Amino acid sequence: MKEKFEKNISIKNKRATFDYELLDTFTAGIVLTGTEIKSIRQGKASLVDTFCIVEKGEVWVKNMYIAEYFYGTYNNHNARRDRKLLLNRKEIRKLESAIRTSGFTVVPTRLFINDKGLAKLIVAIARGKKEYDKRNSIKDRDDKREMARAFQR
Numbered sequence: 001m002k003e004k005f006e007k008n009i010s011i012k013n014k015r016a017t018f019d020y021e022l023l024d025t026f027t028a029g030i031v032l033t034g035t036e037i038k039s040i041r042q043g044k045a046s047l048v049d050t051f052c053i054v055e056k057g058e059v060w061v062k063n064m065y066i067a068e069y070f071y072g073t074y075n076n077h078n079a080r081r082d083r084k085l086l087l088n089r090k091e092i093r094k095l096e097s098a099i100r101t102s103g104f105t106v107v108p109t110r111l112f113i114n115d116k117g118l119a120k121l122i123v124a125i126a127r128g129k130k131e132y133d134k135r136n137s138i139k140d141r142d143d144k145r146e147m148a149r150a151f152q153r
Contacts, residue, residue: 009040011111013047018137020107020126026095028059028121029086033077035069040119045111052085052106052123054096059085061108061121085121098125 016022032040039045044067052061060082068076087095098104110122129137 009043009111009113011040011043011045011047013050013107013109015048016107016109016124016126018134019129020105020124021129021133022107022109022124022126023104024094024098024125025109026087026091026123028091028123030061030119030121031084031086032066032119033075035072035075035077036066036083037119038072039066039069040111041113047108047111050108052095052108054092054099054106057089057092059087059092059095059106059123061085061123064108064111085123095123095125103127 046065048065050061050064052059054060061084062082063080064083065079066077068079095106099106105126105128106123107126108121109124112120112122114120
């Protein structure tokens with residue numbers, strides 16, 4: 001019987017929610033090597049400057065950083081290699097059509113480990129925000145923070 005993983009790993013791409021308006025999300029599996037999943041379970045990964053592309057009917061995540069596993073030997077992985085995402089055909093077609101549309105991109109937003117111990121990546125179809133949209137996001141965030149402080153008093 002497999003043991004449950006006590007440690008909740010959830011690595012977020014905070015910059016994506018600030019720079020992009022997220023329209024539709026998908027949960028995808030990732031093809032990883034042994035040292036990569038061990039490094040993710042230790043929480044040593046980053047989604048900064050990460051993006052997805054569709055090539056020949058397959059979705060790939062580019063520039064995702066997973067630190068080299070400390071105890072890995074010659075079998076250790078390259079920290080920024082391209083990794084294949086596992087999605088069904090319908091989802092891949094949706095992502096592909098979104099990428100072809102001008103102004104849209106596919107951005108990873110969260111990396112986590114599910115109940116079965118598998119690494120999953122949440123990717124979103126996103127549209128870039130304008131400068132005034134970003135200012136509105138900052139204003140809304142500050143307003144929520146002020147309301148929370150006032151409510152605690």
